[in-house]
Amino acid sequence: MALPIRDEFELQTKARTPGAVGLLAYLPYLLAGAFFGVVAIRSEIASWYRIYEMFRFESFHMYGVIGSAVATAALSLWLLRKLGVKAPDGEPLRVRPADPGRYRYLLGGVVFGLGWGLVGACPGPIYALLGSGYAGALVILLGALLGTYVYGLVQRHLPH
Amino acid sequence: MDWLTQPWPWYVAGPLIGLTVPLLLLIGNRRFGISSSLRHVCAALGSRLPFFRYDWRAESWNLAFVLGIVLGGFVAGVLLTNPNPVQLNPQTAGALQQMGVSADSGFLPKELFSWQAVLSPAGFLFLLLGGFLIGFGARWAAGCTSGHSITGLAALQLPSLLATLGFFAGGLVAAHFILPWALGLLR
Secondary structure, three states: OOOOOOOOOOEOOOOOOOOOOOHHHHHHHHHHHHHHHHHHHHOOOOOHHHHHHHHOOOOOHHHHHHHHHHHHHHHHHHHHHHHOOEOOOOOEOOOOOOOOOOHHHHHHHHHHHHHHHHHOOOHHHHHHHHHOOOHHHHHHHHHHHHHHHHHHHHHHHOOO | OHHHOOOOOHHHHHHHHHHHHHHHHHHHOOOOOOOHHHHHHHHHOOOOOHHHOEOHHHHOHHHHHHHHHHHHHHHHHHHOOOOOOOOOOHHHHHHHHHOOOOOOOOOOOHHHHOHHHHHOHHHHHHHHHHHHHHHHHHHHOOOOHHHHHHHHHHOOOHHHHHHHHHHHHHHHHHHHHHHHHHHHHHO
16 A cells, blocks of 8 residues: 555555664654753744744844854855765765655644744754753643544545 | 853854754754654654654654763752842733733743642643644644754745744744733633
8 A cells, every 4th residue: 555645654554573673773863852952942932922923023033043053054065065975874965856746835834833932942942942851742742642633544545 | 150050142053053053964864843752752652653653763862962961960950050030021020910920030920830830720721721732733744843943944844934934923922912811711
């Protein structure tokens, strides 16, 4: 059974035995995440207040953060390409392109934005707030998992 | 060492967040994105829906990454707590007070995030529903603010621009129209 909608991950038809991946291989990702988590809290992008302020256009902070993040990322991508840097496995570095479609991005985006504007946290900050010990973040995470699951349930009935 | 506990300005925080994109590429050619982790958790919990039947183990780097975010949140939020409340624009603070939300209760408003609020039926439902929209919308749009508004925009991918416009449109509607009404119900 194939997915009706093009997907970023390949459908698994047979159970695969996982190769023995050393736990150590996860360490760099764990540290990268910790770095991001610290920045999310210290920059206050994980604060409900900052998100509300942004949507009221009463502070430049969030726009500055997002704008300079995109600029830095774009510049880094350009530089890595220019220098011909390869991934550790020798493959060329590549930002996987998004699947084709219009409606899914606009409509899904609006639904996401509604949640973002209400609880004032997108997925990264949800995890960071969880680490900071906010019980509310656990409820948001639970809701997000439910939402993810229900999307999987009704996916084929939605425009993409 | 004040900088460890004091808020970082946008011109420090933004570039650091942007550097996550090349960092994950250099570590293992991975595309920076956070909401996929929610899908991997559903897959790992053994959902039999086709949408969750893929080799999530091949994507488990993403789970290590979000576990790291939780750790980082602990380090910055618990070990290196900023004792001061978020410094808001007085206009924003005024608008919040009109809606019955304190503008000085720390990192998050107590009216939504205190134990009392979280454990009240209405407060619990508010956060659960908000989270539901985030999870549902992120998968429908195949990404969230990190995957689209940072990574996708930086890679000049048009779908990410559409998604970002959607995020912002939804957020504006929520903050200006739904939130005042919902906060009225919560009080």
